[in-house]
Amino acid sequence: MSYRITGNTGEWEIVVGLEVHAQVVSKAKLFSGASAEYGGEPNTHVSTIDAGFPGMLPVLNQECVAQAVRTGLGLNAQINLFSRFDRKNYFYADLPTGYQISQFAHPIVGTGKVIVDLADGSTREIGVTRLHLEQDAGKSIHDQDPTRSFIDLNRAGVCLMEIVSEPDIRSPEEAGAYVRKLRQILRYLGTCDGNMEEGSMRADVNVSVRKPGEDGFRTRCEIKNVNSIRYVMQCIEVEAQRQVQIWEEGGEVDQETRLFDHVRSETRSLRSKEDAHDYRYFPDPDLLPLIIEQSWVDELKAALPELPEDKRDRLEREYGVTRYESGVLVAEQAIADFYETVAKGADARLATNWMLGDFFAALNRTGRSIEDSPVSASSLRELLALISDSTINGKIAKEVLEDMVETGDSAAAIVERKGLRQVTDTGAIETAIREILANNADKVSEFKSGKDKLFGFFVGQTMKAMKGKGNPALVNEMLKKLLAE
Ligand code: ADP
Numbered sequence: 123m124s125y126r127i128t129g130n131t132g133e134w135e136i137v138v139g140l141e142v143h144a145q146v147v148s149k150a151k152l153f154s155g156a157s158a159e160y161g162g163e164p165n166t167h168v169s170t171i172d173a174g175f176p177g178m179l180p181v182l183n184q185e186c187v188a189q190a191v192r193t194g195l196g197l198n199a200q201i202n203l204f205s206r207f208d209r210k211n212y213f214y215a216d217l218p219t220g221y222q223i224s225q226f227a228h229p230i231v232g233t234g235k236v237i238v239d240l241a242d243g244s245t246r247e248i249g250v251t252r253l254h255l256e257q258d259a260g261k262s263i264h265d266q267d268p269t270r271s272f273i274d275l276n277r278a279g280v281c282l283m284e285i286v287s288e289p290d291i292r293s294p295e296e297a298g299a300y301v302r303k304l305r306q307i308l309r310y311l312g313t314c315d316g317n318m319e320e321g322s323m324r325a326d327v328n329v330s331v332r333k334p335g336e337d338g339f340r341t342r343c344e345i346k347n348v349n350s351i352r353y354v355m356q357c358i359e360v361e362a363q364r365q366v367q368i369w370e371e372g373g374e375v376d377q378e379t380r381l382f383d384h385v386r387s388e389t390r391s392l393r394s395k396e397d398a399h400d401y402r403y404f405p406d407p408d409l410l411p412l413i414i415e416q417s418w419v420d421e422l423k424a425a426l427p428e429l430p431e432d433k434r435d436r437l438e439r440e441y442g443v444t445r446y447e448s449g450v451l452v453a454e455q456a457i458a459d460f461y462e463t464v465a466k467g468a469d470a471r472l473a474t475n476w477m478l479g480d481f482f483a484a485l486n487r488t489g490r491s492i493e494d495s496p497v498s499a500s501s502l503r504e505l506l507a508l509i510s511d512s513t514i515n516g517k518i519a520k521e522v523l524e525d526m527v528e529t530g531d532s533a534a535a536i537v538e539r540k541g542l543r544q545v546t547d548t549g550a551i552e553t554a555i556r557e558i559l560a561n562n563a564d565k566v567s568e569f570k571s572g573k574d575k576l577f578g579f580f581v582g583q584t585m586k587a588m589k590g591k592g593n594p595a596l597v598n599e600m601l602k603k604l605l606a607e
Pocket residue numbers: 137138139140141286287288289290328329330339340341342344398
């Protein structure tokens with residue numbers, strides 16, 4: 123089902139392209155040796171290059187280039203062996219040089235694609251137009267003093283990758299799924315931490331609308347610096363509604379840069395959109411063109427970690443998990459690693475069910491993430507081993523897991539402490555059953571005259587009498603035998 127907005131004149135389709143700015147994981151900045159670490163006392167991670175001192179020369183950080191190449195490879199994209207740095211000229215108080223060094227005409231990465239997963243289980247391919255390297259600007263701080271603004275240059279010169287998508291996105295859901303997938307891939311690659319609250323990933327959201335079936339695109343507006351997936355989705359909805367109304371009233375949408383106010387749920391004009399020629403781009407005379415070797419690209423490729431799509435396929439193959447389950451398990455690398463520690467050499471079906479069921483529930487309950495799980499992967503595996511070798515049954519295992527979460531004790535220790543070992547002694551089971559049958563003679567005769575459903579009642583009574591510790595298979599088998607007598 124395609125996503126549509128209904129206006130007075132009928133249905134409208136939305137068209138969205140995203141420019142995602144992702145902060146590169148690196149020790150130093152793109153062209154200086156200053157620390158690229160987030161935070162820090164204001165203006166402590168600043169070199170003379172970042173501060174735009176006259177005569178300072180930028181020196182390209184090779185690790186930043188490697189990160190861009192890795193990311194390009196992870197997006198199945200063309201890696202350009204020739205690329206170039208340009209100056210994008212504009213004045214802003216937090217940009218001391220008066221220009222940003224970026225890649226305009228020759229980006230390091232060309233076209234690629236991202237496959238996004240939608241809620242109904244379908245997938246869509248979103249084209250990537252390009253990825254280029256650029257410097258981040260500093261930060262203006264307006265809320266610390268009533269009359270003055272401050273500048274913090276710690277972020278100035280930090281390396282960003284700008285990842286531009288084709289206008290292939292057709293719904294807020296697809297936009298959300300695209301950013302989520304992109305973030306997942308970058309995190310797996312270790313090229314960006316994807317932390318949107320700290321601003322290490324933010325999106326410029328380009329939105330236009332058109333009538334379904336219409337050729338070409340109408341004028342777009344660009345909503346700047348949207349810093350959460352939820353806001354990306356919301357601003358598209360709000361902005362598309364605004365544009366539909368303008369077109370329907372006989373107006374024209376102006377190409378503008380806007381900002382999203384999530385409190386008032388509206389977008390507001392920031393400035394009319396500048397065109398590329400307004401920036402007077404030209405090749406940065408302080409930097410040579412960037413030429414990389416195919417053999418280096420091949421080396422980086424060979425060293426890439428397993429990416430989410432491949433991991434998904436492998437988990438399905440090796441552990442027999444379903445498509446849905448593999449999606450949940452690879453959402454974060456730490457979850458997939460945890461799962462594999464639990465499932466390796468164990469009953470994989472049991473491991474999957476427990477991981478996605480009781481274990482995740484326990485995590486949720488305690489508000490912990492997988493990284494600080496109260497139960498380690500090997501402890502969970504020990505618990506499951508106790509089920510597999512019939513030491514305890516599944517129901518008791520749930521109780522043991524709760525105890526593990528609370529006390530941090532091992533499964534085996536809890537089973538011993540609480541005397542939860544499963545009763546597999548057929549003599550003990552028979553004694554319990556005979557007593558139940560004797561006390562429920564009326565139900566026994568009802569059962570015998572055809573009321574099969576009562577079997578569950580007898581199982582329940584027996585388990586209760588045995589404090590839940592009866593081996594379920596044996597209890598069933600024994601009950602059948604004794605009821606047939
Ligand atoms: P600029 O730097 O001027 O914003 P870019 O070419 O870098 O231009 O980025 C344009 C972005 O806008 C891309 O993500 C592209 O997919 C998207 N886009 C282009 N035209 C439209 C349109 N008519 N409707 C929606 N998105 C569009």
